[in-house]
Amino acid sequence: MHVNFKWEPEKKEEGRKGLVFNIQRFSVNDGPGIRSIVFLNGCPLRCKWCCNPESQELRAIVMFKAQNCVGCGNCEVVCPTGASDLSIPGKIDHSKCIACGKCVDVCYHRALEMSGKWTTVDELIKELYKDTISYRRSGGGITISGGEAMVQHEFLEELLQACKGLGWTTAIETTGYASKEVLDKIVPLIDYFMMDIKHIDKDVHKAWTGVSNELILKNAFHIAEICQQIGSQYIIRVPIIPGFNSDPEVVRGIAKFASSLPGVKDLHLLPYHDLGSNKYAMMGKDYELFGVQTPEADYMEYLKEIVEYEGLNCKIGG
Ligand code: SF4
Ligand code: SF4
Incomplete structure (x- = not known):
């Protein structure tokens, strides 16, 4: 593979644009080394605990x-539209x-801010390139998150190819909710694949996320096969949400499923937090999980033992 270690903006017509709502730099929890996390808009799920509700629609949104x-x-x-x-x-x-x-421009008290910016791959790479030395020294790179990044699969493919061309490692945090055609072009571009399995029961999954898990569970196998073929790491992540999937038998069922996936050895448990709850009010929405507590550390350790019993390495967090 030809690897450029110096990025020069291409002199070409403005390319495809993607909607990005955040870039988080110097992360050490979302893949190996030091990473920048690029958050893309758009998601087919509506998880009740979503900590990025501003990302769900594929459009920029004014937060109040x-x-x-x-x-x-x-x-x-x-x-101009009477929306304010x-x-x-x-x-x-x-x-x-x-x-x-x-409205954002004339709000001198910073009560309004725009979340989401349409940007080209070149513009984004130029921004990410500021940290290229950290990526190279730490074995880090770019982690794509969302939203569900595969909603913008054409932009995502271009972005991943550009990252690969620069020798940066690529990682993704995904719901796994995408068509086979999209997976077949995106998964081979990922070095470190992190996918959520939230529940094994399709009806409970649908009640809490808005969609059945059937496509996700089917895709989990397909992704495992591709990751095995290309030697990428594939990690299953389970957000632990009290009242939804924190029951030991539910976690055991997810761990059994994960351990049946070819090549999967790692499962991460992510304890629920309500850090995104204030964003709901900023969007004029109710937060349905108001009052739900983060699981105790001892309880998370207990769930970790259940996962390990199924033959997987388990980590709590990231
Ligand atoms: S961004 Fe502000 S000014 Fe523009 S349509 Fe929306 S509410 Fe109105
Ligand atoms: S301070 Fe309040 S009323 Fe004034 S522009 Fe900002 S959001 Fe509108």
């Missing part, structure tokens, strides 16, 4: 911070908003 608002009304005056409306909860009617950003 009530504590900063002084009620000056500037935002209402400039809004101080009389409604959350202050933005997202069904009318076209994400023009005019």
Whole structure:
């Protein structure tokens, strides 16, 4: 493989754009080495515990911070669609908003901010390239997260190819909810594949995430086969959500399933947290899991033993 260690922006017409809602730099929890995490918009799931609700739609979204608002009304005056409306909860009617950003520009109290920016692969690589020395020295690289990044599979493919061309390692955090055609082009570009299995029961899965798990479980095998063929690491991750899947027998069932996947040796348990709950209010939405507690450390250790009993290496967190 030809590897360039110096990136030069290509002199070409502006390429395909993808919607990115965050870049988190210097992460050490989302794959090997020091990594930048690129968060892409769009997701077919609606998990009740989602900590990035602003990512779910494939569109930029205005977030409202009530504590900063002084009620000056500037935002209402400039809004071309009537979406900015101080009389409604959350202050933005997202069904009318076209994400023009005019309200954000005139909000001098920083009560409004735009989440999500359409960007080209070149623009994104230019930003990520600032940390290329850290990636190279630590064996790190880029982790793609979301949302469900495979919603924007054409942009994702271009981005991964560019990362590979620079010699950066690639990782993904995914729901595994994608077509076989998309998996066949994306999985071979990933060095470190992290996929959620949230529940084994399809009806419970659907009640808490909005979709059945049948496609996800089927894809889990297909991804395992590709990862084995190309020598990529494949890790199953289980967010532990009290009331949904924290029961020992549910975790045992997921661990049994994971251990049946060809080549899978690692399962990570991710304890529930409510760090994204404030974003729901910023979008004028209710957070359904309000009051749910993070599982105790001792309980997570107990679940870890259950996973290990099924023959897998288990880690709590990242
Ligand atoms: S412009 Fe900002 S501070 Fe003024 S009413 Fe709108 S959101 Fe509140
Ligand atoms: S982004 Fe544009 S359309 Fe949306 S609320 Fe603000 S001014 Fe109105």
